[in-house]
Amino acid sequence: MYKLGETQSSELVAQISARLWKAKIPHQVVSTAKDESPSSEIWLVREADLPLAMEILNSPDSEKTSQQTAKTPLIESLSYAHVTWFFIFVCLGIALLTGAGGNVETVSWFSIVPMEIRGNSLSPGTLEGVIAQGEFWRLFTPALIHFGGFHLVFNLLWVWEFGRRIEQLDGKLRLLVIVLASGVISNLAQYYSDSVFFGGMSGVIYAFLGYMVVLDKLSKVPKYNLPTGIVVFMLAWLALGFTQFTEALGLGRIANAAHAVGLLSGIGIALLVRLLFSSRSVK
Incomplete structure (x- = not known):
């Protein structure tokens, strides 16, 4: 991380931060206290952004708030979080196609092994058969299936909240690698925990969480800066999954192994x- 500057004006730092985000320059605002006087430091993630950031900092307009271009985080994320939104829209499309997980026939198109209904029972295939048929995409696609409206909305909100942070600060390729790798790994873990009828982006979401928390803990200046309440909630939800709590609420069984x-x-x-990157921007 690279320090851009420091100020005691909360209004000024907010204006500069807004201009940096508008220029798509990832950065972190860190609150400090020197001699009991509150202060804020602005740290850049990438050294290559320093020239443009200095130009923004020294611009005569740096003390003006650009109200005309102000956008909500949701709308603003459409301009940069393309991979995040791609997976959100794919999940929405598959939810429509599968009737939010209610249509076994279409769910079987994306499940880790093919399934068919025989009489009153569900007859799944095997992972060995999937590999033999070359259907390697099945190792990931269960992450795109969701069962019910609550499952879908709950997961996609976290995909947006976490995914856009990683995509903005680390780039599209890094986010894509995390999604695909953690999706396959968590799906295989759930399959080998003796389950075939499962789905959801939860394994990926928890990968996002672990990735951001650990990198922030190892960094001198945190860049993701997840609120403590969010981290505690996610870990508590993970722990509750191993109890009967979610079933008592009518939410069904949780894919604990995937989480x-x-x-x-x-x-x-x-x-x-x-x-791999300790000598670059991750410090």
Whole structure:
């Protein structure tokens, strides 16, 4: 991370931060206190952004608020979070196609193994058969299936909240690698925990969580800066999945193996990124 500047004016730092985001320059605002006087530091993620950031900082308009271009985070994310929104729209499309997981025939198109109804029972295929048929896409596509409206909305909100942060700060390729790798790993974990009828982006979401929390813990200046409340909630939800709580609420069984292994895969990716890129922007 690279320090751009410091100010005691909260209004000024907000205006500069808005201009930096408008220029698509990832950065972090860090609150500090020196001699009991509150202060804010602006840190850039990429050294290559320093010239443009300095130009913005020294611009005569840097003390003006650009109200005409102000947008909500949801609308603004459409301009940069393309991979995040791609997966959101794909999940929505598959939810429509599968009747939110209610149509077994269409769910079977995306499940980790093909399934068919024989009489009053569900007859699944095997992973060995999937590999033999070359249907390798099935290792990932269960992540795109959701069962019911709550499952869909809950997951996609977290995909947007976490995915856009990673895509903005680390780029589209990094996000895509995390999604595909953690999706496959968490799906395989759930399959080998003796389950074939499962789906959802939860494993990927927990990979996002583990990735961001670990990298922030290892960095001198956190760049994702997830609120503590969100981290606690997600970990508490993970723990509740191993109880009967969700079933008592009528939410059904939770894919605990996918959640736990997804979290571990995100932590593993963060450690790998730290190892490979410690001499660059991840510090």
